[in-house]
Amino acid sequence: MTQTASRPVDAAALDTLFLQAHTHNAWHDRPVDDATLHRLWDLARMPPTAANTQPARLLFVRGADAKDRLRPTLSPGNVDKTMAAPVTVIVAQDLEFYEKLPQTYPQTDARSWYVGKPEVIADNATRNSTLQAAYVLLAARALGLDTGPMTGFNADAIKAAFFPDRPWTANMLINIGYGDPSGIRPRNPRLSFEEACEIL
Template sequence: MTALSPAALDQLFNNARTFNKFTDQALSDEQLQAIYDLAKMAPTAFNASPARFVFVRSEEAKKRLIPLMMEGNQAKSMAAPVTVIVAYDSNFQEHLPTLFPAMDVKGMFDANPAMTETTAFRNGSLTGAYFIMAVRALGLDAGAMSGFDNTAVDKEFFPDGRFKSNFLINIGHGDASGNYPRSPRLSFDEAAQIL
């Protein structure tokens, strides 16, 4: 492999921002599928792929989601072209015989609900982070949020209880006028060590 160009690194990391405001340019089904098709390639334990995504785009669907969010997230999410519910499948191991044919690990998760929950949440979160990178890689912008009522979202969108909401992401073509000034980051010495 070779390193990405400085321009690509800027798009993915250095110049990328959490957007609070978006243009009214719509996102197509093809764009949403392209984001997923990149994000699904993210590494997960045993290729478990527990992340699930609900693309909330229609006005009707937004009206179901918006009241379940903190007030500060409501208007910007209503105006965003798409709000994505990033969730995880609490019974992801059902797919392991197909997703990880190298060995039989389904029973290991069936026998250990605590490990199943931890694996689903951790690996679903990991894929959600890659989802943000996929959005940026495709020339779009993202604004992740955790200010919402998980229990209410799960009841409204996942009434059978199998999927669990994790966080939300507004996606679209960002309008930088809604961005906060760039916040500082911790230095290497403050956040990391080499042993």
């Protein structure tokens, strides 16, 4: 049965997902197991992408060797917290995402909307993998995990270190784990409705 938005989440869920949740910069030494990462993907893969293209590819960097490979790709200010985080997700975008469209959008020849059109491919890959990164962030919060998204990294260095032979580029990193509240920074103001929105 399809459940729709007719069943709002309760106030505690709004706190967990939005109102009390913060970006985290310090981490408890508590691991995140494989089953949790599978649950994370099972949630994050469900919200929409254009033509169900799903261009994001996730690399869960958890092992010590993989963390060592990540270290030199990071901006200096992101090194210590990323090395301390139980898992760092590399959210990459697959520039050949369209090859899966016969599987993921079989009702029409959606592959032909993209193949051979580099600007359309790049536009779709960036927009939709960024959306998917946000879905990962909210799915993690929904599972009781804390998150720290980052774009302070060298995308070419990440590609060389993790996927030199795949048609992927790195979009975002997200530290995931159980946050130590001592690393939370004060909330900066968000824009008001009047500043950011118009009803036409």
